[in-house]
Amino acid sequence: MVDQIKERKEEHIEICLEEEVKARKVTAGFEDVHLIHRALPEISEKEIDLSTTVFGHVFSAPLIVEAITGGTEKAVKINAAIAQAVEELGLGMGVGSQRAAIEDPTLERTFNIARKKAPNAFLIANLGGPQLTKGYGAKEAQRAVDMIQADALAIHLNPVQEAVQPEGETDYRGILEKVSEIVNTLDVPVIVKETGAGIAAEEAKRLKAIGVAGIDIAGVGGTSWAAVEYHRAKKRGDWLAQTLGEILWDWGIPTAISLVEVAQSVSLPIIASGGIRSGRDVAKAIALGASLTGIARPALAPALKGSAEVKRKLSMTIDQLRSVMFLVGADSTEKLTSSPVVLTGKTAEWLRARGIRPEDYARRQI
Numbered sequence: 001m002v003d004q005i006k007e008r009k010e011e012h013i014e015i016c017l018e019e020e021v022k023a024r025k026v027t028a029g030f031e032d033v034h035l036i037h038r039a040l041p042e043i044s045e046k047e048i049d050l051s052t053t054v055f056g057h058v059f060s061a062p063l064i065v066e067a068i069t070g071g072t073e074k075a076v077k078i079n080a081a082i083a084q085a086v087e088e089l090g091l092g093m094g095v096g097s098q099r100a101a102i103e104d105p106t107l108e109r110t111f112n113i114a115r116k117k118a119p120n121a122f123l124i125a126n127l128g129g130p131q132l133t134k135g136y137g138a139k140e141a142q143r144a145v146d147m148i149q150a151d152a153l154a155i156h157l158n159p160v161q162e163a164v165q166p167e168g169e170t171d172y173r174g175i176l177e178k179v180s181e182i183v184n185t186l187d188v189p190v191i192v193k194e195t196g197a198g199i200a201a202e203e204a205k206r207l208k209a210i211g212v213a214g215i216d217i218a219g220v221g222g223t224s225w226a227a228v229e230y231h232r233a234k235k236r237g238d239w240l241a242q243t244l245g246e247i248l249w250d251w252g253i254p255t256a257i258s259l260v261e262v263a264q265s266v267s268l269p270i271i272a273s274g275g276i277r278s279g280r281d282v283a284k285a286i287a288l289g290a291s292l293t294g295i296a297r298p299a300l301a302p303a304l305k306g307s308a309e310v311k312r313k314l315s316m317t318i319d320q321l322r323s324v325m326f327l328v329g330a331d332s333t334e335k336l337t338s339s340p341v342v343l344t345g346k347t348a349e350w351l352r353a354r355g356i357r358p359e360d361y362a363r364r365q366i
Contacts, residue, residue, distance in 0.1 A: 008167075009072045009100070011232055016297055017304075021227040024249055028221025028275030029256030032347035033284040036340045038329035045326040050318065052333045054269050054291045055152055055189045055213060057122045060090030061318045062286055062333055065310075066218075066273050066296035067126045067154065067193075068303075071100030075110040081303040083117035085310035089318070092122030094154055094294075098144040099131055108147050115148045117307075124191065125150035129157045130169035132178035138185035145188055152188050154216065155179055158195040160252065161225035164245045166238060180210040189213030196225050196274055198253030201265035201354070214269040216294065217262055219255030221275025223297045226251060256288065257350050260343075263289030264356050279320025283328070287339045288361070340364040 015021060050061040065082050069075040079095060086093045095114055101107040114123055125144040127136060132155070145153050157175075162168035183190045192199075192207050193216030199207075204215055230245025253261070255274040262270055272285035273294035282293045295317070302309035330336040343351065343358035351358050 009069055009096070010074065012228060013069055013072070013074055013078075013300070015228050015231045016223065016300055019227075019231045021223050021231070021297075023220050023222065023224050023227075023275070026220050026250040026254060028219060028281070029254035029347045030221075030275070030281050030284050032343055032345035033256050033288065034342040034344065035284060035287060035324065035328045036342070037327055041326055041329035043326065043329055043331040045322060047331060048322050048325050049332040050322060050325075052291065055122070057092070057151060058090075059092060059122065059292065061321065062290070062292045063282060063314065063317060063321075064092040064094065064122070064124075064271070064292055064294045065299045065314070066216075066294040067094035067096050067124065067156065068296050068300060070096035070098060070111045070126075071107050072110060074304075076113050078300065078303040079111065080113045080117050081305075081307040081310050082299055083114040083121065083123075084307035085314060086121045087118035088307075088311060089314055090121070091314065092124065092151075092292075093118070094124035095126055095148060097126050097128050097156065098147060099128060101147060102140055102143055112148050122151045123148050125153045127153065127155055129155055129172065129175050129179070130162055132182075133171050133173060133175055134169065137178060138182050141182045141186055145186065150188060152191055152213070153182070153186060154191045154193045155182065156193050156195050158225060160197045160248055161195060161229055164226050164229035164233070164241055164248060166233070166241050176206060176210060179207075179212065183211045183213075191216055191271070193271070193273075194218040196220065196223055197251055198255065198258035198274065199262055200253060200258070201261040204262040204265045204268075208266040208268055212268070214271065214291070215262055215266070216271035216273055217255065217258040218294075219258040219274035220250060220252040221255045222273070224249050254347070256284070256347050259285060259288050259290055260347075260351055260356060261354065279317045279322070280324050282317065282321045283324040283336060284341070286333055286336045287341050289337065338364055
């Protein structure tokens with residue numbers, strides 16, 4: 001089983017680097033999100049405060065690198081490069097699912113390299129929701145946290161990917177109760193995250209009710225894990241899985257929409273991920289209610305080149321964020337959260353259909 005997991009992780013990395021896995025006919029929705037330009041910003045760009053405090057930790061900017069990998073030799077290099085970059089920039093990162101290392105402790109080094117390279121950065125451990133229904137519980141969750149001396153634990157939900165995988169685990173019965181058990185046992189914040197299909201208001205309310213500390217929406221618009229599994233199926237000649245991957249390639253809730261649904265439904269820290277590709281996207285996400293934003297695939301290729309390239313990518317995004325904040329007259333992330341936003345197009349149509357008034361965002365006063 002461990003060998004199968006390691007092989008799958010290697011395939012995932014190769015496919016994300018070499019194949020087209022981005023959502024095709026659906027976007028993250030940020031083109032429908034319009035910040036208001038201020039011709040008289042009345043602030044100094046150099047004095048803008050990008051810092052934010054989330055989960056009791058101070059981040060130099062509202063940006064983290066999302067969970068990417070672990071459990072393979074290539075993962076050591078990737079996690080080390082990302083960790084060193086976020087340490088130097090005062091950010092945070094997640095590691096990939098730690099299932100492989102829990103079942104084979106010799107693989108722990110592919111994950112704990114992150115803490116060795118980032119002694120002070122915010123690190124997020126990771127377990128898969130499907131494993132909870134197969135017997136994992138508080139014991140395994142604590143092992144994942146201890147493995148990397150994590151500041152938080154993410155429990156990831158990936159029903160779309162599991163549905164397409166021939167080896168996928170599609171029994172999600174009782175998962176909410178298992179998450180609740182972990183929330184009530186661990187001493188670190190528990191975050192529930194999607195992996196590219198978004199989270200709706202209904203799920204956000206259920207997660208809030210059991211006491212999760214935060215939600216990572218990971219909406220449609222970035223990497224499609226149905227697409228990743230499509231390419232795996234194509235390589236092995238599995239026509240049925242390939243067809244299903246094609247059908248579900250764009251399945252889910254676009255990131256901007258998911259963000260608003262969750263922000264309007266619960267009062268919890270929200271990590272906005274899924275198609276975040278620039279500092280402008282980060283600014284829009286924060287204005288819509290995100291506490292942090294996350295990128296994954298944009299950091300993958302740079303990580304294979306080293307920490308300097310990851311740092312360069314993250315620094316560029318942060319510089320873009322600063323410029324956008326200057327243009328909307330927000331000299332802090334707190335003020336950015338109250339900036340007026342005009343929502344148009346499919347995003348506005350969806351939100352109205354769900355009982356949310358886009359006009360309320362446009363009438364804010366900064």
